[in-house]
Amino acid sequence: MAANKQASQKKTRKRSRTNGPKYMSILEEDFVLQFGPKKSQVIILKQSNSSCVICYENNQHDNMKFINCKMRGYKQHDQGRMRSVNKAVCKNCFQRIKKEPCPMCRGQCCKKYLKSRRYPKKKQCFAERMFHKARLRKRREKKIKKTILMDLVGIGFKQRMARDLISHCASEGIKLQLHLWRRRIDNIIYNQMY
Numbered sequence: 001m002a003a004n005k006q007a008s009q010k011k012t013r014k015r016s017r018t019n020g021p022k023y024m025s026i027l028e029e030d031f032v033l034q035f036g037p038k039k040s041q042v043i044i045l046k047q048s049n050s051s052c053v054i055c056y057e058n059n060q061h062d063n064m065k066f067i068n069c070k071m072r073g074y075k076q077h078d079q080g081r082m083r084s085v086n087k088a089v090c091k092n093c094f095q096r097i098k099k100e101p102c103p104m105c106r107g108q109c110c111k112k113y114l115k116s117r118r119y120p121k122k123k124q125c126f127a128e129r130m131f132h133k134a135r136l137r138k139r140r141e142k143k144i145k146k147t148i149l150m151d152l153v154g155i156g157f158k159q160r161m162a163r164d165l166i167s168h169c170a171s172e173g174i175k176l177q178l179h180l181w182r183r184r185i186d187n188i189i190y191n192q193m194y
Contacts, residue, residue: 050064052088066087067087069104070082074114137176140176148185165189
């Protein structure tokens, strides 16, 4: 019986695509992505023209000044807040009316130059806020210590003894309120005297 057995060939199990790991791609073809030629965009800036309120000549914005009667001044460019209120005046007309009152509102709009404001950030970063808080706390603590020192010297304490009392209170970490410091110092004085 042993002689009848033939040596069986080794079973080679083909790995099917479904048995493989989930991230293995089922499709084996290579995809070649073809891109078209690079396109370059040319941006043409159109220079806007505006007509002068006094002489009605059309000029570019570079040759104009813009009078704002609500903000009581003039600007070089037509930008920023309240653009609809700006009235364009050419440079030649502006030189003539500069010393006189404004022809639209009879005010002093041609004398004051309105600078473009840059507003700060809404909120500072955490480290800056903590640094600012600590600086304010030190300044306030210094002010409180100075007022209490003047009070104690005015009562009749020597300056050295008054400073010792204040430093003793500061080591206990009282809140930065003057009445709490005064109350604490009064308690210390009362306990020492009696």
